[in-house]
Amino acid sequence: MPxxxxxxxxxxxxxxxxxxxxxxxxxxxxxxxxxxxxxxxQAVLTRDAWTCRHCGRVCGAxxxxxxxxVTPIAAGGSRYDLANGQCLCQxxxxxxxxxxxxxxx
Numbered sequence: 652m653p654x655x656x657x658x659x660x661x662x663x664x665x666x667x668x669x670x671x672x673x674x675x676x677x678x679x680x681x682x683x684x685x686x687x688x689x690x691x692x693q694a695v696l697t698r699d700a701w702t703c704r705h706c707g708r709v710c711g712a713x714x715x716x717x718x719x720x721v722t723p724i725a726a727g728g729s730r731y732d733l734a735n736g737q738c739l740c741q742x743x744x745x746x747x748x749x750x751x752x753x754x755x756x
Contacts, residue, residue, distance in 0.1 A: 699738035
C-alpha cells in the first residue's frame with residue numbers, strides 16, 4: 652500500500668496586539684451596543700435595502716452589511732442622524748475605514 656504524503660503545516664506565529672490596537676476602546680465603550688445605535692443601524696440598512704452604496708452589492712447576511720457614518724463621529728458627524736448613514740458591504744467599509752485612518756495621520 653502506498654504511503655500517505657505528509658501534509659505541510661506552517662509554523663505557528665504568536666499573535667499579539669497590532670500597533671495602536673491596545674488604546675482602542677471596545678465596541679461597548681464606543682457606543683455600538685446601545686439600543687439607539689442598533690435602531691439607527693437597522694433603519695439605515697432597511698432604507699438602503701441592504702445594498703452597498705459604493706459597489707452596489709446586495710448583502711445577504713447581517714455580518715456582510717455595515718451601517719457606516721458618512722462623516723465620522725470623530726470628525727463632527729451626527730451619531731444617530733439617518734442622513735449621516737449609509738450601507739456598505741464589508742470590503743468597501745474596510746477600504747473606507749483604512750482610507751480615513753491614513754488621512755488622519
